[in-house]
Structures are given as structure tokens and as C-alpha cells.
Amino acid sequence: MDLIPWLLDSDPALRWQVERDLAGAPPEVWEATRARVATEGFGARLLALQDPDGQWAGGAFFPKGYQGGEGQPWTATTWTLNSLREWGLDAAVLRGTAELLAENSRWEYDDLPYWGGEVDCCINSWTLSNGLWLGVDMTGLADWFVEHRLPDGGWNCEWVEGSKRSSIHSTLNSLKGLLDHEVATGGTDATREARRSGEEYLLERGLLRRVTTGERITERAGRFTYPMRWFCDALNATDHFRRADRRDDRMAEAIDLVRAARQPDGTWLQTPRDPGEVWFEVDVPPGEPSRWLTFFGTRVLAWWDAA
Template sequence: MTKPEIISWLLEGDPSIRWQVQRDLLNARPAKYELERRKIAKEGWGKRLLDLQDSSGLWGGGIYGPKWISTTYTMLTLRLLGLQTNHPQAKQACKIFLDEGFYTDGGINFFSYSLKYSETCVTSMILALLAYFRYPDERIHAIASFVVGEQMSDGGWNCESPKGATHSSFHTTIQRWRDYMNMSVSSRKRKSKSAKSAPVDMNSCWRIACTNRTAQARSSTQR
């Protein structure tokens, strides 16, 4: 049980904290916490970030870089804060993601000057943002299909697979499932495809988490 003094302390914080405390810890009615959530764009951390968007719709002067302050990472932060899905500044950024990044293979490629394929992790992040902010564009379905198509034979994902990776990355897989599930939640009123994965068990988690070398070493010690 959460102590009352901790709740009081959290409620003294930013609107992005307060609305989630009301929803997740206090079980407040949607009308109450959504009222608090709307303040994110008007005060505190959310407003400070929104005020940094330039007239072209970008943050930090770029779409993916400079890392952490660019449009992609600012939008990811705004999503975590809980910015409302219909915010026009977020919609403007979503349009940029698609217009500048949608690639011939159906994914997102902001690096076509050096890469001739879409990067799985970046594509998944953009997919999650487009779904969260409910951007209305048919290209989103192609992006979702691209991400599902990148699933490896062991059931996971690895951003290094185009470079020859033969097994999934635990980190990449968890991130991709989180992004994919966010899309599913945001699009729950529409029928969506599910990833072609067998039920996850501890052996699957071990195989995905380990590198080939680690797995081979573990196998040799058990003989």
C-alpha cells in the first residue's frame, strides 16, 4: 500500500506525474485525470518541450539527431509524459516522420544517404509514435507489416540482423514488443495482425538474451 505522504509528494510534482498518480494509484475517474493530463501542454515539462519546437516542426534541428534532443526523442519523451494524442504540434512531427522517412521497403529510413534499408529499432519507435498520436495515414499499415516481417526465427528481433546477426537481442525484442503493443492498444478499435511468435517461455528468454558464444559456453559446461 502506498503511503499517503508519498502520494502527497507525487501530487506536488509536474502535471505529467499527477495525472498518472490519479489514474494508477488513486483510481480516479477518467474525467478527473484527463483534466489534469490536459495541463501537460500548458505548464511544466510538457510545455517547455513544446515551446522548443521550431517553425518547421522539428526539435533540436533534426529528425533523429542530435540524439536525445532531436524530434524523435522529444516526441518519445512527450509520449511518456502523456501529452494528449490530438495535439497539433505532435501531429506536425508525425507528418515529418512519414514524409521524410517512409522508405521503399515499407519501413522508416532517416539514413538513406548511407543505409539502403530501414532500421528495425527506429522504424518501431516511429510506429509507436504514429499510433499513440493517432496519425491518420495508410502508410502506417505498411510500417507495421515491416516490423512484423523483421521478426527472427527464434521469435525475437535484432536491429543488427541486416549486418549478419543470427539470434535475437533481448533488449531489442522487449522494446519492439512494447512499441507493437502500444500500437495495438492505440488501434484497439481496428482489427490488427498479430506477430508470428510462439508463446514465450524461460528457455526462449534465455536464447534471446544470450549471444551465440555465451549460449555455447553454457552448453559445454553442462555436458
């Protein structure tokens, strides 16, 4: 199967990335496609759902009035900003949003102000990335990760409950925010060292295995979904190391899992996603070939095999 035409037949949020990273299109082509994220398809639909106070669904991490239920809702401000940022929306389109959120949005945890973050490592990492993208001074939250790194080199969102051991999920998400900080600002000696130690934490585990027993930490290691959300699977983890351009033989097993999930026609299949309310679907149902996963999988393997 010639994957490129199939991948290019997609929403601008994906198409521009395929043009840039797989099709070898010149900047003037993929930049023009990227600009369409604000006016067409998924990006335009999410932008139209923004509340007058700058939020989405009336809440920071959960929709306004959320009382619990089956599955995490994926509609509130943080999740929506994550999508728009990852899809490549020009931050200028959201001019004024950072100020509105500073004024109007508070975390459900202890009513803390939005750009200061809260206690959850994953939430703080996404807030760090989103703030940097929107031009907020995020120095304090970047330093928070240095201060809250655990002795084994990583992070755990349950540190506030007394956990002393890092989590692969919390660590991967923390690393993404620190890498965004480094790309945007150059980082500091402390934040760069924290990122390296977090990456070592994952690499010592082959990204996916316990140090103590060698067992896989999660049975979902080789099953991939889009949107990726918060979960550390082989594709999500190796894509971070691709972005950081850090090849290491210790991630070879994770790469093998990515390769094994590729179908004979070169595609990757969507697997069951975590339940929860969404604004609208952005990928295919479970069992069908996913353009998003095929893009990520193809890009990761091209990076790895180029070495």
C-alpha cells in the same frame, strides 16, 4: 512513508498517471491533470522547442549537424515525440506535425522518409508508436516487424549487419510498438502472432538471461533509470508485460529484482544514466529517490501481487 502525496507533488506528466493508476482518482480528475501537460511543466517546455518544420533539434534521430561524441543525444525529433507521447500529451496539440514531418524530416540512414521508418528495429518501433499516436497510417511499418522477425522469435537492430540472433533490447522495444499498434487498430493475425512470439522469446530467457548458459545478459538488469530510453532492464521489461496484462511465472526473477531495488521507505533510487545531451532534466540525479521510478516500480508490483 506515505508515497502517494509525494508522488502527486510532481509535474503533470507524472501526476496524472499517479492519480489514475495508484491514487484511484476519478476520470474527471486525472483527465484534467493530463490536459495540463500541454500548458505546464515538461510537456509545455518541449512543445516550445519544436522547429517550424515540425522537427526538434533539426533532425530525425540525431540533432542537425551531429558528428558523434560522448553519449547519444536525446534531443532530436524521435526522442522528443517519445517523451511527449509517454507523458500523455493529447495528440491534437500537435495537429499538423505529422504532415510537416512527412514533408521535412528524413532519417540519417539513407535519407529515408520519416514515417516509413528505416532499418533499426528500435527506431522503427518508436516511429510506429508515434505515428499511430499522431494519426498516421502505419500499416506498412507494422508489417515490417512481421517480415523482419528472426527465427528465434524476436528482433535485433543489427540484423542489417547479418545478425541471426535476437536481442532482448531490440525485442522489448519492438514489442512496445506492436502492442501500441494492437491497442490502436486491433492488429492483424500476423502482427498479433509476432507480438506473442516476441514475448515468448523474452519469457524463455526470464526476460534477462541467456538460454545457452543461464547467465544474465546485462549487469544492469536490476539497476533502473528514468528516462528508460531503449534499455531492457527488469523494470522496463516487466512494465511491458503489465501493460499487455500477461502474467507468467517465468518473469518471477525479474519481478524479484524490481522488489529488491525498493528502498525501506518504499522508493526506488535513480542510478547512473547513459550520457548524452538533453533539453532539460526530468528526474533526480543518481542516488536520489526518483518519483518516476517509484511510480513504475509501485505500479508493476501492485499488478503482479494482485494475482
